[in-house]
Amino acid sequence: MNQQNESAEPRATSNTESASQASAPPPAANSPEQQGGDSGKRRVGRRAGRSATREEILNAARPMFAERGFAGTSIRAIAREAKVDPALVMHYFGDKEGLFRSALELPVNPREILSKVIEGDREKLPERIITTFLAVWEGPVTGEAMQAIVRRVFGEPDSFNLVRDFMGELIIESLSPALKDVPEEEARARISLVVSQMLGFVLGRYVVGLDSLQRMTHEEIVTYLEPTLRRYLLADLGDIDTSAGEHS
Amino acid sequence: MNQQNESAEPRATSNTESASQASAPPPAANSPEQQGGDSGKRRVGRRAGRSATREEILNAARPMFAERGFAGTSIRAIAREAKVDPALVMHYFGDKEGLFRSALELPVNPREILSKVIEGDREKLPERIITTFLAVWEGPVTGEAMQAIVRRVFGEPDSFNLVRDFMGELIIESLSPALKDVPEEEARARISLVVSQMLGFVLGRYVVGLDSLQRMTHEEIVTYLEPTLRRYLLADLGDIDTSAGEHS
Missing domain, CATH: 1.10.10.60 (Homeodomain-like)
Incomplete structure (x- = not known):
């Protein structure tokens, strides 16, 4: 490592x-x-x-x-x-x-x-x-x-196991009931996209400390991020050609 | 700390x-x-x-x-x-x-x-x-x-200084010309939102290792994230009441 x-x-x-x-x-x-x-x-x-x-x-x-x-x-x-x-x-x-x-x-x-x-x-x-x-x-x-x-750069694998096991699963499990009308795998994908945005926001604002993110007011943050989370959770995510599978 | x-x-x-x-x-x-x-x-x-x-x-x-x-x-x-x-x-x-x-x-x-x-x-x-x-x-x-x-959990502050100084500034500086028709501060804010999404995606997919993010194909990733980045970079970000300033 x-x-x-x-x-x-x-x-x-x-x-x-x-x-x-x-x-x-x-x-x-x-x-x-x-x-x-x-x-x-x-x-x-x-x-x-x-x-x-x-x-x-x-x-x-x-x-x-x-x-x-x-x-x-x-x-x-x-x-x-x-x-x-x-x-x-x-x-x-x-x-x-x-x-x-x-x-x-x-x-x-x-x-x-x-x-x-x-x-x-x-x-x-x-x-x-x-x-x-x-x-x-x-x-x-x-x-x-x-x-x-x-x-x-971002620390030890041990910590990541904990983040994944506990926070990842816990967040997915806790938010899933809000998406009970979609298949479980889709719900997990949608919530994990939310996690990706919020995790990056946490890192950028509180840990790495990017100026522009640090300067945002709470109101600005809601205005900027709400449509992102809305789409990830509730909207049509777009057509996926599932025959591709280019991900190795 | x-x-x-x-x-x-x-x-x-x-x-x-x-x-x-x-x-x-x-x-x-x-x-x-x-x-x-x-x-x-x-x-x-x-x-x-x-x-x-x-x-x-x-x-x-x-x-x-x-x-x-x-x-x-x-x-x-x-x-x-x-x-x-x-x-x-x-x-x-x-x-x-x-x-x-x-x-x-x-x-x-x-x-x-x-x-x-x-x-x-x-x-x-x-x-x-x-x-x-x-x-x-x-x-x-x-x-x-x-x-x-x-x-x-996410390692040492020293590393973060480097990420902020080098990657943060470098990404903002490199992408700014694409947004030369908006004020510099707005361009920085828009790009930092992109950084927040991509940083979280990196952490979630490659470091923390959330299953749902790891399973996504490249095509799915483009389909899911493109509208987010499009809005952060190119669209109207929404009305901000700048008189609020509730962020301490």
């Missing part, structure tokens, strides 16, 4: 580029700025013998990012901690974001992916967000790494 | 009952079944000198719940671990759920609250869920405890 292996070497990720799925833009692991180094646009991959230094930089970077946050950590400070020249940090990781992605072992460049997502037909933006999201989170190459990261 | 004090003594919580807010049903800390003990319906509160035993039971219960989950842990096993009679566990905590709530320091009984939420006008169910949710998560008595629990 807590593996620290550097499977996502930023310079040698040609197979990551095959991680695109179905209708989604490909998650690109190599951002152009990450390629910048001492040798122009050369893409020849790993340099044997230097990986120890690279690892030392990452080992210095992780606790500093964790303690001071992304904004509060400088390349210079990390270089000082790792006892290397800042130019060497840039050489290996391109910029602070590249270093951060490597420290987190992010297999994709979220900025690059998102910049592609917003291109194109505005009416299809919501769908593009979801399909890209699924391609990244469940793609054959990126999925495992992304899920490992989120498990690492 | 990690305080282990037993502020939510299940037998002496009269002030918890004042935690109800505005239009929400009161979060009730004392479930009826929790009152059952050696002395019928007596509600006379703490017994001095026994809290050490109570604490020992909780200390035995916490790691067992964490390792084996709620379903995999029995009152009998906890009693054996704490070297007390199972009847004494029942005496202090009523039943396994009561013990679990105390082990988590849950200041409310979610089952009881939810059973009240589903009573009444079905059309108002979505709103009741949200207002009750806010009363529990931000009520003067229950809010702090609930937020402390979720922080404890």
Whole structure:
């Protein structure tokens, strides 16, 4: 679960580029700025013998990012901690974001992916967000790494068992009587969608602390979330072609 | 953050009952079944000198719940671990759920609250869920405890700083150009609502592992979530009476 292996070497990720799925833009692991180094646009991959230094930089970077946050950590400070020249940090990781992605072992460049997502037909933006999201989170190459990261960031599996067993089941069981006119499996799916929205809201407002969510008044929250929960619980959820089953 | 004090003594919580807010049903800390003990319906509160035993039971219960989950842990096993009679566990905590709530320091009984939420006008169910949710998560008595629990369950604050600084800001910054025709603050609010839904979906499907979310195909996920994201990003979000400002 807590593996620290550097499977996502930023310079040698040609197979990551095959991680695109179905209708989604490909998650690109190599951002152009990450390629910048001492040798122009050369893409020849790993340099044997230097990986120890690279690892030392990452080992210095992780606790500093964790303690001071992304904004509060400088390349210079990390270089000082790792006892290397800042130019060497840039050489290996391109910029602070590249270093951060490597420290987190992010297999994709979220900025690059998102910049592609917003291109194109505005009416299809919501769908593009979801399909890209699924391609990244469940793609054959990126999925495992992304899920490992989120498990690492959001604590211990033990706790999650409890959340699932107790809160998940308890919420589903407690709310089910309100949906007694639909089949049980549908009721569970509907309530679990409600749980997904409210769980994300809890995390975003109280734990991660996203400014915009924290600033919302109770009245705004009701106004914004009520139609979402109404649709998940009471409305037609839309036609599903059950013959597809593309979920692995 | 990690305080282990037993502020939510299940037998002496009269002030918890004042935690109800505005239009929400009161979060009730004392479930009826929790009152059952050696002395019928007596509600006379703490017994001095026994809290050490109570604490020992909780200390035995916490790691067992964490390792084996709620379903995999029995009152009998906890009693054996704490070297007390199972009847004494029942005496202090009523039943396994009561013990679990105390082990988590849950200041409310979610089952009881939810059973009240589903009573009444079905059309108002979505709103009741949200207002009750806010009363529990931000009520003067229950809010702090609930937020402390979720922080404890979902890992370390350090990680959250990173998620907020990097992912939160990066996602907002990257998606903002798609909403360049709305004021910046509104764009941030809209995108943060999208983040709240997708974050909860990630947690629910990949981390907590709610069955119903895990079973959904990609096509179902798009069908279910697309209208939510469409409304958050592109639709009229509804009238907000900005004069209210009830959020403390």
